Amino acid sequence: MKAGQHRGMRSSLARVRGLGSAKEGVVHWWAQRVTAIALVPLSVWLAGNFVALAGAKHEAVVAWIASPVGTVLMLLSIAAIFHHAQLGLQVVIEDYVHGEGLKLAALLAVKGLAILLATIAGLAVLSISLGA
Amino acid sequence: MKSPSRPDRPRPLSPHLQIYSWQLTAVLSILHRATGVALCAGAVLLVWWLAAAASGPQAFATTQNFIGSWFGQALLLGWTFSLFFHLCNGVRHLVWDAGWGFRIATVYASGWTVVGASIVLTTLAWILGYAVRAGGA
Numbered sequence: 688m689k690a691g692q693h694r695g696m697r698s699s700l701a702r703v704r705g706l707g708s709a710k711e712g713v714v715h716w717w718a719q720r721v722t723a724i725a726l727v728p729l730s731v732w733l734a735g736n737f738v739a740l741a742g743a744k745h746e747a748v749v750a751w752i753a754s755p756v757g758t759v760l761m762l763l764s765i766a767a768i769f770h771h772a773q774l775g776l777q778v779v780i781e782d783y784v785h786g787e788g789l790k791l792a793a794l795l796a797v798k799g800l801a802i803l804l805a806t807i808a809g810l811a812v813l814s815i816s817l818g819a
Numbered sequence: 820m821k822s823p824s825r826p827d828r829p830r831p832l833s834p835h836l837q838i839y840s841w842q843l844t845a846v847l848s849i850l851h852r853a854t855g856v857a858l859c860a861g862a863v864l865l866v867w868w869l870a871a872a873a874s875g876p877q878a879f880a881t882t883q884n885f886i887g888s889w890f891g892q893a894l895l896l897g898w899t900f901s902l903f904f905h906l907c908n909g910v911r912h913l914v915w916d917a918g919w920g921f922r923i924a925t926v927y928a929s930g931w932t933v934v935g936a937s938i939v940l941t942t943l944a945w946i947l948g949y950a951v952r953a954g955g956a
Contacts, residue, residue, distance in 0.1 A: 730906055734944060738951065741947075741948035741949070745876040745880070746876075768865075769862065811870045
């Protein structure tokens with residue numbers, strides 16, 4: 688290795704990003720399982736309520752979301768859905784998008800969009816629940 | 820002199836999708852990923868639906884009209900199946916993660932169970948949904 692290639696103890700971002708130990712280990716895999724387990728009862732709850740609300744009017748839907756159980760479980764569902772979704776899409780992108788720049792752009796877009804959509808949905812639930 | 824990286828005939832490739840014989844295990848694996856991606860699009864509709872409900876009766880009626888159209892109903896049918904398939908096959912994956920069900924016969928039995936369960940649950944959800952609608956909600 689040539690002298691002067693390293694600046695102190697730090698390696699460059701380009702060298703380190705996505706390579707080697709990021710002290711992450713099984714965090715991605717584990718988070719995908721934890722959100723999956725959470726989504727088993729939550730998605731059954733969601734599906735059951737969507738069926739019960741088929742063709743329902745605005746006030747019926749609002750009353751369901753505004754109920755304490757509706758608000759809490761809907762907020763938890765939103766968090767679990769979007770966390771699980773962006774973890775899954777990340778793997779799909781890493782499998783199929785090979786250009787480094789495009790891959791990074793797609794990953795950032797997916798993660799940013801997940802946060803944006805989850806925030807919009809969370810705000811909608813809260814504003815219904817708090818009667819704003 | 821020949822370059823070592825350029826053989827005089829192409830090296831054999833492993834069989835790809837169009838030549839590989841289809842098996843339930845591979846089909847369900849691909850379907851798990853495909854339904855997962857489809858459900859991400861469904862999550863966008865859920866956000867739209869919630870935001871419309873928060874905006875008021877008029878915005879909500881627009882969303883409900885879209886969902887009630889033939890196009891919306893077709894999407895919803897696809898998402899219903901995607902949800903139940905991804906849910907059932909996801910449980911199958913969790914069982915594998917716990918270390919169970921790896922014998923070939925068991926893998927096929929659980930696979931067909933997932934297929935059957937997702938079709939039954941999708942049908943049941945739609946029959947009940949239309950019954951609720953007809954019941955005058």
